[in-house]
Amino acid sequence: MNAAPLSWAVVDVVGHPFHAIWTPEDGAIRAGGFATEGDPGATSLMTRLEALDPELASRGLAASATAEGAVPDALRAYAAGDITAIDVLPVAQPETPFRGDVWRALREVPGGAAVTYTELAALAGRPSAVRAAASGCANNLVALVVPCHRIVRTDGGLGGFLFGTEIKEALLRHEGVLL
Missing domain, CATH: 3.30.160 (Double Stranded RNA Binding Domain)
Known part of the structure; x- marks a missing residue:
């Protein structure tokens, strides 16, 4: 069938x-x-x-x-x-063990908040894997609902976003993270 x-x-x-x-x-x-x-x-x-x-x-x-x-x-x-x-909303996407941990950690970052890539790596259980956590964001197939837009650089910069930093900034403003 x-x-x-x-x-x-x-x-x-x-x-x-x-x-x-x-x-x-x-x-x-x-x-x-x-x-x-x-x-x-x-x-x-x-x-x-x-x-x-x-x-x-x-x-x-x-x-x-x-x-x-x-x-x-x-x-x-x-x-x-x-x-x-x-x-x-439920989500499902093919994952490796660490990427799955990153995506679950992303879903724990509440609307109205942002964390750094370093903090995300720690939330995912591997504080030294900052680049791998960033890669998890980049490979997230369920943007917005698995909120990779809530991750920012340690220096306060927006960092990357597959759909452009203009949309990332608009989402963070919508959620009250940026004024």
Whole structure:
């Protein structure tokens, strides 16, 4: 029996279209990210998902976006100012042991807060693995919900963000981290 296509939604978050892809049978978000000038349809999400989980990606996307339900409702609530609304959404992505620890640590950083890459490495249980923690952020397939945007450099700089520092800064302002 063939599995159903992956569900998807697009919700405007901080003035940018955020795309979420999830498995309809369990509601777990499998990929999430922002459309950018260089990738206006956020097609790179499926490309990244295909590279990490070809079998899952082979299900393809549903013919139309899902307008209602847990994922789009939580994303709209987050966009409207309830920065905790996305905390309850389940996520699943292929992981190595340490990257899984990094991603779980990221989900523990509350909205309205930011930690440094050094602090993230400590939260993930390997304080000396700062570069590996940063790599975990860079390879996170479920941006926003696994909030890699809440990680900043020790010197106070924003650091990198796959979807651009403009969006990272807007997210941190939205959450009240930056004024």
